Amino acid sequence: MRQEKTDLRREAGQRTRDDLLTAALGLLAERGQEGVTLREITQNAGANVAAVSYHFGSLKALCEVTIEHALERYLDAQIRELDALAETATLSELAEAFARPMMNALAAGGRELAVMRTVARVGIDPPEGWERLYGKFEQARQRALRVLATNLPEVDERELVFRVRCAAGMLNWLALAPIGTELAAEPADRVERMLIPVVTGAFRGAR
Amino acid sequence: MRQEKTDLRREAGQRTRDDLLTAALGLLAERGQEGVTLREITQNAGANVAAVSYHFGSLKALCEVTIEHALERYLDAQIRELDALAETATLSELAEAFARPMMNALAAGGRELAVMRTVARVGIDPPEGWERLYGKFEQARQRALRVLATNLPEVDERELVFRVRCAAGMLNWLALAPIGTELAAEPADRVERMLIPVVTGAFRGAR
């Protein structure tokens, strides 16, 4: 009983913290780091303005924690998909694994899509502390590069790196641009049937 | 003589106006609409803060004029490229024409790249008055779609629209992300040799 009370009390503080993170994620996805204000976050979270300083130290720190959470979640999911690939995977299978986390988010919409939007913005305006996740970032890229090199042994590696970055950028764009919200209204399998060939084609290249 | 003086004087007012537009373009390209401040623009332009209200009415109006200029310039260039295509153009030729304005800007860097960055941001945060250019936007898309449909008669038109949007998004991403600045340091023909196959592949699709 006393322990229950402890947990309940701790939940009160934790709840405010989580509400702030959720509100920050939504606004960061919508407007980016420059367009977010402390008062709007706290209002959406139903909290006092001082709560941000109390729980995170500053607005910037809250944004960094939020972005880092989103980025780590995305990279973990993508690495998981890529690691599940066979050594002999085709370009189409690579494209599917590479795009899977983004496709799932596009199909789910809501908070999942907000995570992706926030992640995509990192590629344009990198926040300060993001170097901490650079390792995971490189891990995903290297895994994709291996499969790519197996399928396209005649293509220069620098070009393969470029294609991975192009494909990643295209997926990020889908999350950020209005087309992302449009796709969220489509059946998931239809989105997949449209998107996979494009990513595969970008990987393969064509003259 | 009096006419010369008239012109010189008119240039004085026009010069401040142009300096404001240039400074606004640079900052809009760098930080986007939300991250731009009146005082930073006027400082970069060497003008007084009141100059913006005097010449444009408000900061928002200045931003809209700047963005519209950049967008119109981009669309005109792209439409020109696409209109120069033969009816029987290949996918690779289509890709080259489609990507030509962006590739030129990536090669030139500086102000040209700033124009592209500003244009690309329109796709994420559309400013208020951009509907005025929707016609040119559709014109470019329709022209690309025709060549695409000729080369890929077996593909559903909705899918072709999707591929055009993906390709455009990828190009926009190249302008916005750090990779854009990296490419600006490369030889132009090398960028072209890397980029065209990716765009072509995205157009063509692959299983």
Added chain:
DNA sequence: GTAAAAGTCAAGCGACCGTTTGACTTCCCT
């Protein structure tokens, strides 16, 4: 020559920003 028009400028307006403060409540520990 002279009055109107065009343009520039320093100063200041109210509004909103992120952050801090100190009082206050609630719960844990002994």
Added chain:
DNA sequence: AGGGAAGTCAAACGGTCGCTTGACTTTTAC
């Protein structure tokens, strides 16, 4: 029972924001 830690809150801080004002200079028009 009571000291203390955790958390919340209204209020206020200094600073920056976009924008306006009114004085001032320069150019234009007659």
